Amino acid sequence: MIREYKTIEEVAGPLMLVKQVDGVKYDELGEIELPSGEVRRCRVLEVDGRNVLVQLFDSAAGLNLAESRVRFMGHGVELAVSESMLGRVMNGMGKPIDKGVAMPQEKTLDINGTPINPAARFYPSEFIETGISTIDGLNTLVRGQKLPIFSGSGLPHANLAAQIARQAKVRGTDERFAVVFAAIGITFEEADFFISDFKKTGAIDRTVLFINLASDPAIERITTPRMALTAAEYLAFECDMHVLVIMTDITNYAEALREVSAARKEVPGRRGYPGYLYTDLATMYERAGRKAGSNGSITMIPILSMPEDDKTHPIPDLTGYITEGQIILSRELYRKGYLPPVDVLPSLSRLKDKGIGAGKTREDHAGTMNQLFSSYARGKEAKELMVVLGEAALTPIDRLYAKFADAFEAEYVSQGFYESRTIEQTLDLGWKLLSILPKSELKRIKPELVAKYYPKD
């Protein structure tokens, strides 16, 4: 039985108080019918006696306390799912907006999902070849991983994400895969960039898009990523597909969350973000993975722009604590024209160790990776010293390291958005660069591998 109330008492910001209700449940979905007949949606945030506090997904404009009616639907926010979602465009609340045919519904799912039992997870270990050296060689992505891109305004994170979506494959398999794309409060141009890129490569037929643009209601952004993840879970765990989820921009999501929290007058954590931001982000990010009873997987690439390029800002900071690594973009490399400008040293993939090595990539992968990292770090230090004291102050070996660092940026990092390198090409390139250094410096690589792979000239 759906009950209707005309007892809206207060509207303030994204919140609304409804009095004298009965049987309304926490987290229940509601519909508000305006005098004009327009219907907007809302969600119960708190039940307190016979009062309920609800959060509006749309603006409150035009809402009339006396005349508007609220209906509570008896369930939470849900998404109708089916395989025919592929190729469709939906808004942030999961309604198709592409004028296509009505979608058959196989079932509806609560968008909050349920936590995966850690005892039922499979540890992600299948190497994904993205064709990008800085990722494949140094920050290897595996199926079921959540690896965010930390970017800043004006940096080409969209191009990098599109490149990954375009080039990513698991070698030697021919399984079905899909892309779920969630645009969270980004501009039309940015969303259009992704859509036209997907169209160009034909990926659009295997893609589900959830679009909440900058001009759409801000609070709707709270549901957009969850809609996308619910679709992804259905495709991955019920249709056995390998799903790549791209969500951009998480910063807009967190801001919507802050808006609601501030309206509720909650005690803020750092920078005004709610104290539960970590838990809230975790309930999204943790939906990536692989689990027993299904062959599918969800690999997640959230994109977030760091305000002032500050990695310690709460959003990137808390994200980094949840995700399995991060790809950080560097303004300095971008200015030098090195694309994709992946800042190698602070970037990290936590799951790389299980995805690389003999049988997966190549036996020398782990050793060369560590060696490239530490040599590049030392090279950069040497270059800093060089700036202060001049080249003459460096020891001969440090001069070689400085040379290595330059070559590494110019050849290894810089590859452009349209070049795809195989893992062998990436590893060989690594060896070519390491050969700038004498063999005795390669302490991180096993001697027998140095003997086998060190280029002979």
Place this chain on the structure above:
Amino acid sequence: MVEGRILKVSGPLVIAQGMREANMFDVVRVGEQRLIGEIIEMHGDRASIQVYEETAGLGRGDRVTSTGAPLSVELGPGLITSIYDGIQRPLEAIFKKYGANIQRGIDEPALDREKEWFFTPAVSYGQEVVGGDVYGYVEETPVIRHKIMVPPGKEGRIAEIHAGKFTVTAPIGKLQLEDGRIEPITLMQKWPVRISRPYREKLPPVEPLISGQRVIDALFPLAKGGTACVPGPFGSGKTVVQHQLAKWSDVDLVVYIGCGERGNEMTDVLREFPELTDPKTGRSLMDRTILIANTSDMPVAAREASVYTGITIAEYYRDMGLSVAVIADSTSRWAEALREMSGRLEEMPGEEGYPAYLTSRLAQFYERAGKVTCLGSDGRIGTLSAIGAVSPQGGDISEPVTQATLRIVKVFWGLDSTLAYRRHFPAINWLNSYSLYRDRLNDWFSENVAKDWMPKTNELARILQQESELQEIVKLVGADALSPADRMTMETAQSIREDFLQQNAFDGDDSYTALPKMYALMNLIFSFDKKARLAIEEGADVADIAALPVRERIGRAKAVPVRDYAQTYAEIEAQIDTELSALTQGGAQ
């Protein structure tokens, strides 16, 4: 049984009325799905309840019933090798019964009710027993002999005791209490998690917890029964350090609490530990591990409970006279759970929104660690060491959780992101980390490893300190300005950093270093330093010394398998002599 009705629902907090008769900290069942919750505040007949499961779908008027008992854990055989959630529900059994995702309102007993254990009595009819005395034994895993103990506070005479196979709830005998009542004895007992299990006496910790991690054992050792914390920004290798400690610590049992962390990390432990062998016993590491997993996507209130669940289980094994380590990853997530509940209760916040009682709660947790004389007539000694990861926001250790933790714990392993960027792992910063146990452990090390262990390790620290001072000079005026002796110090410090402190957790031979090998490796580096200094006095150039081929062999010495190291190190030692003398003689000609 007290029954009330829901008045208010706000996230994990539910307020119910009609609860006047309920006790504080009673476990209650909420709503039709019988979600598990705990009373954390009482106002008249209104109880504030933190619910350990997702509360969506609850509404006013839903039924709340009190179980009349506080949140407790089941203690008995079958705990080891298990994985539990924050309120001790068995995740493996839940997975088998309910599928890959955790549904709500699941009610599964923590200990398997079907499984039978073979019990061997250690007491006989008519014997007087007190709390802590041992009824008998169960071989729980090949490495842990589980003592079935008289629960604390119980006292009486054995009226009946049997050997044989029993389930955890079946009576194995009868105990006649002092007042004449007769109670059945079972393999299982219960204990409320928020109350620490009693012991007879606390003792100062004097024995090190050997972790096989060079930077820890040599520079910042932890004592058995001690407390340590590992703060670090994300990506600095906190979890790897914690996993290494869980794998290689020379304790009898490890309780690993994944508190608000990644699901895949728990899966990793779950899949990897059964494959690894414990260097001490030669058996699977899982045979001495208990996992508590309350991952970040699981309900936040259960995260608050998870550290108590973990440490209560650990105390139970400590009471058997075992050495136990509790590893909590991460206490910051636990503090955040406290903060969230505190916010919902509309309490006045302290620093950064954390509740004012944050420090005292943290202190209570760490104070449950220690070396103790256990209850029982045999005076056995057990230790409980607590290691907590801290995840400071932005890596800034001035934040409240890190600061509150540092006031309590005695060992600080500070992780450093710049070291991590250089792939120097474990990224424990040798300049700001400390261990207050070093002096206390001195005697043990000089008796069991080497007389000069302490002076040698002090020397390591001294050289590293000196390096950081010299580096300041180099940054200003360049390396050429240093005297040859100082340049040699820089070389040796680099060798200490790269060849000793760096340790590859993923390399079979390097992952764990036994103390004798650690000592030999330290000596190898010092020996080179000493001999090189003599060579410098005889006119050798530091740059030439630095370029000697033997340096590379020293660099690889840490990964030499433990059975070969004595011989290999002797060879390297000989090579040092030949190469250095070639250098000085070459210089003389």
